[in-house]
Amino acid sequence: xxxxxxxxxxxxxxxxxxxxxxxxxxxxxxxxxxxxxxxxxxxxxxxxxxxxxxxxxxxxxxxxxxxxxxxxxxxxxxxxxxxxxxxxxxxxxxxxxxxxxxxxxxxxxxxxxxxxxxxxxxxxxxxxxxxxxxxxxxxxxxxxxxxxxxxxxxxxxxxxxxxxxxxxxxxxxxxxxxxxxxxxxxxxxxxxxxxxxxxxxxxxxxxxxxxxxxxxxxxxxxxxxxxxxxxxxxxxxxxxxxxxxxxxxxxxxxxxxxxxxxxxxxxxxxxxxxxxxxxxxxxxxxxxxxxxxxxxxxxxxxxxxxxx
Ligand SMILES: NC(=O)c1ccc[n+]([C@@H]2O[C@H](COP(=O)([O-])OP(=O)(O)OC[C@H]3O[C@@H](n4cnc5c(N)ncnc54)[C@H](OP(=O)(O)O)[C@@H]3O)[C@@H](O)[C@H]2O)c1
Numbered sequence: 186x187x188x189x190x191x192x193x194x195x196x197x198x199x200x201x202x203x204x205x206x207x208x209x210x211x212x213x214x215x216x217x218x219x220x221x222x223x224x225x226x227x228x229x230x231x232x233x234x235x236x237x238x239x240x241x242x243x244x245x246x247x248x249x250x251x252x253x254x255x256x257x258x259x260x261x262x263x264x265x266x267x268x269x270x271x272x273x274x275x276x277x278x279x280x281x282x283x284x285x286x287x288x289x290x291x292x293x294x295x296x297x298x299x300x301x302x303x304x305x306x307x308x309x310x311x312x313x314x315x316x317x318x319x320x321x322x323x324x325x326x327x328x329x330x331x332x333x334x335x336x337x338x339x340x341x342x343x344x345x346x347x348x349x350x351x352x353x354x355x356x357x358x359x360x361x362x363x364x365x366x367x368x369x370x371x372x373x374x375x376x377x378x379x380x381x382x383x384x385x386x387x388x389x390x391x392x393x394x395x396x397x398x399x400x401x402x403x404x405x406x407x408x409x410x411x412x413x414x415x416x417x418x419x420x421x422x423x424x425x426x427x428x429x430x431x432x433x434x435x436x437x438x439x440x441x442x443x444x445x446x447x448x449x450x451x452x453x454x455x456x457x458x459x460x461x462x463x464x465x466x467x468x469x470x471x472x473x474x475x476x477x478x479x480x481x482x483x484x485x486x487x488x489x490x491x492x493x
């Protein structure tokens with residue numbers, strides 16, 4: 186059964202990796218979409234029927250009013266995932282959330298895409314901004330109108346952040362940026378999209394913060410990921426652990442370079458601290474399983490989808 190006729194969902198971040206998957210999935214379930222897209226980013230949008238594009242950014246209150254007018258729900262997926270200073274992240278991940286909440290009417294329901302990083306706001310500016318964004322949503326909206334998803338590392342077709350690392354491993358060399366005993370959860374982008382659709386279809390499991398994953402109990406060790414890629418490439422993978430100080434030094438160099446060039450770096454000292462954190466295992470899917478969602482893409486299949 187589809188959700189045909191249920192109405193309009195406003196979506197931010199559809200020109201990005203996760204937002205595009207959510208957009209495709211919601212359309213296939215019969216929702217009409219209204220997308221907030223920054224000028225110049227239209228070319229990155231997936232081609233979608235039943236969609237209206239509102240051009241503008243999270244900094245423009247009039248545009249946000251237009252985005253949300255008459256919508257039944259907002260899926261807020263836009264986010265700053267790279268940057269140098271706290272202000273770089275807060276501008277989008279905190280002030281952007283506040284601007285959306287200011288533009289929302291009293292009935293709008295909000296699915297807020299946060300991150301597992303929000304668990305540890307002291308690790309990085311990104312993590313701190315994602316936690317602050319969650320706090321705004323929790324403070325400004327009653328439980329029945331909000332649900333927070335904290336995805337772990339998300340992968341799948343269209344990913345730009347994890348992909349270079351996965352490509353290198355696919356060539357047979359893994360530079361492991363974490364301690365050997367570190368564990369992490371993974372989630373395929375299409376399973377994250379189905380979780381959003383499932384939440385939008387009802388009101389159960391709202392008012393909570395969920396940490397969905399791909400169903401792998403206890404998450405993965407790096408060796409598990411390397412073994413899965415070795416199976417895929419039908420050859421062994423050589424692993425080299427990058428020492429913590431080297432990773433931090435690389436982060437510091439990138440920050441310096443970013444100050445000189447004005448380009449937002451991915452690997453900063455904060456990102457290095459996130460990467461070195463030993464436990465990024467999600468709390469799991471119990472509350473989402475109870476409303477009928479389940480992840481269906483496990484690592485071997487997900488990697489086949491993602492890597493050539
Ligand atoms: N990827 C992961 O593994 C992962 C894991 C956990 C949580 N998340 C969260 O998931 C969300 C999406 O991440 P992603 O990986 O899909 O990142 P992405 O590919 O970089 O997409 C980010 C999206 O946000 C939009 N955006 C950024 N600043 C904006 C602004 N000021 N106004 C309007 N739109 C803006 C971008 O638009 P442009 O195209 O115009 O830049 C893009 O559509 C983020 O909130 C992130 O924190 C991601």
